[in-house]
Amino acid sequence: MTDTRLRLVILGGYLGSGKTTWLRHQLHVGAFGLRVHVVVNEAAEVPVDDALLAGADGMTLLSGGCCCCAGRDEMIDALRRLCDLRSRKSAVEVRLERIVLETSGLADPGAIVAAIQADPVLVNHIVVDETIVAVDALHALAQLATEPLGRRQVEAADRLVLTKTDACDPAALACLRATLAVLNGHATVSAAVLGEDVALPPLPEDARPAALIALAEEDGRGPITPTQVAIPEGMDWSAFTLWLSALLHARGNDLVRVKGVVRTPAGRLLLQTVRKVVQSPEILPEQGDMRRDDVIVFIGRGYRPEDLGRSLRRFLGLPAAAPSAMALEGSP
Numbered sequence: 001m002t003d004t005r006l007r008l009v010i011l012g013g014y015l016g017s018g019k020t021t022w023l024r025h026q027l028h029v030g031a032f033g034l035r036v037h038v039v040v041n042e043a044a045e046v047p048v049d050d051a052l053l054a055g056a057d058g059m060t061l062l063s064g065g066c067c068c069c070a071g072r073d074e075m076i077d078a079l080r081r082l083c084d085l086r087s088r089k090s091a092v093e094v095r096l097e098r099i100v101l102e103t104s105g106l107a108d109p110g111a112i113v114a115a116i117q118a119d120p121v122l123v124n125h126i127v128v129d130e131t132i133v134a135v136d137a138l139h140a141l142a143q144l145a146t147e148p149l150g151r152r153q154v155e156a157a158d159r160l161v162l163t164k165t166d167a168c169d170p171a172a173l174a175c176l177r178a179t180l181a182v183l184n185g186h187a188t189v190s191a192a193v194l195g196e197d198v199a200l201p202p203l204p205e206d207a208r209p210a211a212l213i214a215l216a217e218e219d220g221r222g223p224i225t226p227t228q229v230a231i232p233e234g235m236d237w238s239a240f241t242l243w244l245s246a247l248l249h250a251r252g253n254d255l256v257r258v259k260g261v262v263r264t265p266a267g268r269l270l271l272q273t274v275r276k277v278v279q280s281p282e283i284l285p286e287q288g289d290m291r292r293d294d295v296i297v298f299i300g301r302g303y304r305p306e307d308l309g310r311s312l313r314r315f316l317g318l319p320a321a322a323p324s325a326m327a328l329e330g331s332p
């Protein structure tokens with residue numbers, strides 16, 4: 001008998017690894033079919049990814065908690081609702097065929113699969129088709145060396161999509177591929193540039209994996225958490241850019257990810273960085289939920305959340321008014 005359960009694809013990968021960019025393109029070219037619903041989970045309460053993911057049949061946003069831990073119940077509820085909607089449709093109606101769940105960059109996809117399989121309702125209605133993990137060719141070797149989560153994400157994958165290969169040195173790419181083969185020899189490996197599939201060259205025979213030492217789950221550095229900073233009204237943009245560059249220069253290794261949609265004289269600007277790499281500006285259309293504009297989310301560790309907003313205001317010569325930065329509740 002054919003399995004009529006709803007298919008679920010889990011798309012994971014470390015903070016800023018290129019999940020949304022990849023998914024955006026794959027939806028555009030119809031890689032997941034037409035009747036696909038996207039569920040986006042972001043660690044921060046001020047999400048950005050939903051503004052980018054047009055092209056799906058529908059979208060559910062789960063923000064403010066990672067769905068492998070703090071946001072697990074919310075994810076289960078959302079998936080149950082989608083199953084319920086689907087089962088109420090008759091066989092002749094257009095029924096949802098697939099869900100793609102883009103996890104937050106702090107999620108362990110393995111824990112999500114386990115949660116779905118342990119749910120007495122979902123297990124009868126959903127089958128996990130594939131776990132795809134985006135691997136940032138520029139930063140993955142450094143992440144795998146120090147972050148247990150990065151390793152768990154790779155280990156959980158059925159398919160590894162190497163992103164940013166356009167910006168990566170060939171020798172480092174070969175070393176990364178050899179390292180991934182050690183961590184997860186079962187996953188298929190492909191590459192994509194800005195979401196579009198590209199061919200990988202044959203792996204050089206002399207490619208050697210990086211030596212990965214065993215990592216303790218708790219190494220005293222504390223958890224990676226999101227902090228939101230409200231942009232002061234009428235802010236001087238050149239001063240802000242200067243402040244951000246200085247911050248990334250000094251703390252780019254602690255500050256894993258920065259993103260937000262900000263209003264500038266040129267329009268709504270998508271601002272994002274991954275470690276010290278700043279994306280060239282992208283102007284977003286004047287549509288969608290714009291209530292979250294002008295709040296930037298900083299995701300990292302090793303600083304006090306309140307210091308970010310304070311430092312920005314001081315740099316801009318503004319009084320240290322009401323607290324403009326706070327640690328987000330429910331963050332993993």
Ligand SMILES: Nc1nc2c(ncn2[C@@H]2O[C@H](COP(=O)(O)OP(=O)(O)OP(=O)(O)O)[C@@H](O)[C@H]2O)c(=O)[nH]1
Pocket residue numbers: 013014015016017018019020021022049104105134163164165166167192193194195257259272273274278279
């Ligand atoms: N050069 C280059 N940059 C890329 C590529 N894919 C993604 N990026 C950039 O990497 C940054 C992060 O990409 P996203 O797609 O937002 O990453 P993400 O994994 O969804 O991020 P989080 O949801 O915050 O974890 C953006 O600035 C992208 O433009 C690529 O193939 N090449």
